[in-house]
Structures are given as structure tokens and as C-alpha cells.
Amino acid sequence: MIETIVESVRMSKKPNTRVVVLKEREGERYTTIWIGPFEAEAIAMRLQKVEIARPLPYDLMKTIIAGVGGEVQRVIVTKTGDVFAGTIIVQVPGKELSFDARASDAINLAVRADAPVFVDESLLMEFPSPPTPDAAR
Amino acid sequence: MIESVVESIRVSLVTNQRVVILKELEGERYLPIWIGHFEAEAIAMELQGVEAARPLPYDIMKTIIEALGGKVRRILVVGLRDDVFYATIVIEVAGRQVEVDSRPSDAIALAVRTKVPIFVDESVIEKAGVLFGEDEEEDDAKAKTKPTVDDEKLSSFREFINSLDFSDEDKKGNS
Numbered sequence A: 001m002i003e004t005i006v007e008s009v010r011m012s013k014k015p016n017t018r019v020v021v022l023k024e025r026e027g028e029r030y031t032t033i034w035i036g037p038f039e040a041e042a043i044a045m046r047l048q049k050v051e052i053a054r055p056l057p058y059d060l061m062k063t064i065i066a067g068v069g070g071e072v073q074r075v076i077v078t079k080t081g082d083v084f085a086g087t088i089i090v091q092v093p094g095k096e097l098s099f100d101a102r103a104s105d106a107i108n109l110a111v112r113a114d115a116p117v118f119v120d121e122s123l124l125m126e127f128p129s130p131p132t133p134d135a136a137r
Numbered sequence B: 001m002i003e004s005v006v007e008s009i010r011v012s013l014v015t016n017q018r019v020v021i022l023k024e025l026e027g028e029r030y031l032p033i034w035i036g037h038f039e040a041e042a043i044a045m046e047l048q049g050v051e052a053a054r055p056l057p058y059d060i061m062k063t064i065i066e067a068l069g070g071k072v073r074r075i076l077v078v079g080l081r082d083d084v085f086y087a088t089i090v091i092e093v094a095g096r097q098v099e100v101d102s103r104p105s106d107a108i109a110l111a112v113r114t115k116v117p118i119f120v121d122e123s124v125i126e127k128a129g130v131l132f133g134e135d136e137e138e139d140d141a142k143a144k145t146k147p148t149v150d151d152e153k154l155s156s157f158r159e160f161i162n163s164l165d166f167s168d169e170d171k172k173g174n175s
Helices: A037-047 A057-067 A103-113 B037-047 B057-067 B104-114 B122-128 B136-145 B151-163 B169-173
Strands: A002-011 A018-024 A029-035 A071-080 A083-092 A095-101 A117-119 B002-011 B018-024 B030-035 B070-081 B084-093 B096-102 B118-120
Touching: A002 A029, A002 A037, A002 A103, A018 A037, A018 A103, A029 A037, A029 A103, A037 A057, A037 A103, A057 A071, A057 A103, A057 B057, A057 B084, A057 B096, A057 B104, A071 A103, A083 A103, A083 B057, A095 A103, A095 B057, A103 A117, B002 B030, B002 B037, B018 B037, B018 B104, B018 B118, B030 B037, B030 B104, B030 B122, B037 B057, B037 B104, B057 B070, B057 B104, B070 B096, B070 B104, B070 B122, B084 B104, B096 B104, B104 B118, B118 B122
Parallel strands: A071 A117, B070 B118
Antiparallel strands: A002 A018, A002 A117, A018 A029, A071 A083, A083 A095, B002 B018, B002 B118, B018 B030, B070 B084, B084 B096
16 A cells, blocks of 8 residues: 555546546655545645635544544545545554545545545556646546 | 424525425424535435445444444534524534534434434524425415514515425436
């Protein structure tokens, strides 16, 4: 598993579709994930440090996890066939618990909890230039 | 606090906005709350028994709360200020109660999944509650019997509510 950072959220030509670009933290490889506009907006708002009047579901999720005594330790993005999936790892006293999630939700939670995003090395690709949404598969 | 249930999710054909309608359990007042498409869809899916292919944020919240030994007890719609509704999610964990600030839409999406009661503060229903039915005359008659509701103030709101389309067809209008 390789640690990545959220490099950007981009528009695509496809309607109602956005792309989140993850970049290897210590390297130049990228991966691109198709996500919905709502989830993309929520990631972008956090990255742009937009002040929001009311908590979004991901802010709520973070508060709830802390409220019941857990801490988001990291999230993992995997791909099976054409489908991306996320796993949220929550640290509680003495153990780690894993929760299945959509990749977009896991990333949204990670950026709010300042938790790292890990991806399988097979998902990372080198791009001749910074990736464009058209390069997404 | 007035116990309420989710009566329906409705779509405005004019603006394509979503409204969740809460109805008091023992009474005839309704509380419409504007919510986003995503949240409306998440509430509707659960009420219709539609299973999402992948867990939505609210499914994850429920799973995490339960895995960490907590239990959602109830949600409260506590306030309405400057046209913004405020809600609280009450979670019981390890013998104590945790209250989490939330938008009503998120709280309701979690409430329908955890099957907990929804309470609305009387002051919120007084401010934003409406009486409406399929028969406008009947509606007016009811309004007159409830002196706490200012019929004149609500008339434009009622007009709006009645202009909403209640059929399922318009869900396809989400573009």
C-alpha cells in the first residue's frame, strides 16, 4: 500500500462526473477515480478551506466517530474490476476496526480527519504530464 | 418536543428543489424543510426499502456507531434561525449521552436508518409548521380551528406547497 495525497478534483466532459486525482506522497505516480459531483464538491470545499455554515455529512461523520470514542486512522482505496471501493480504518482503544465505504466518502472523511489515503501500488501510473481527466480510465 | 414522522419527500417542478415533510404524530401540522438532492435521495431510498449498491455516508455512520458500542437514541429539530434549520443527533455510548450538531437532512437520513424517533421543538413548528391537505377548503377549516397558526402569513407558503408535484414521476427530473 502506498500513501497518497489528494492532488486535485477535476471536471470531466462526462455529465455529472468528476475526477479525484490522488498523487503518490513520495513519488510522481497518480491515480484517478471517478466520483459524483456532490462528493467532489465536498472534497474541494475542504481542500480550498471553504468555511461552511453547517456541517456536511462528512463533518458529521468525523464528529460522530470522535463522539463514540474512535479516531480515523487511515483510509484505503482499492479497485475490483472497474469498481473503486474505500475502507475506513478507525482506531479505538486497543484495536483497529475496518468499515466498507465508497471511495469518495472515504476520501472525504480522510481529508477532514487529516488521515492518510493509501492505495494499492497497482493503481498508480506515471503520467508524461500532469494527469487530465481524459487520461482517467 | 413534538414527535414527528417523515410524511414524504417532495420535489418542486419549478425549482427542482427537494422538501422533506415532517408530520406531527399526534396532530395535523406539517413541517416542510428544504433539503439537497443527495440527502433527499438518501432518505427516500431508505423509506422505499431500496438498497444502495454501496453504503452511503449515513449507512457508514450507523455501522460505525454500532460497532463502537453506541446507539442513536433520537434526533431533534431544535431551531430555526435566518431560514436555517438546526438539528441534534442524540447518541448513547458507554452510559453517557453525546449530542452532535447536524443539518436536519443528515439527521433524518440517519434517523430513518436507525429507526429512532424524530422530535421537533414546538417553537420550530410554531414558526414554520403548516396545515395542508388535498382539499383546500378542508385545509382552511382546519387552520381556523388552530388559532396558533397565522393563516394569512402561511397563505403564500401554502400556495407554494400546493403547487408542488407529489407524484413519483418527477424524481426523474433530477438532471
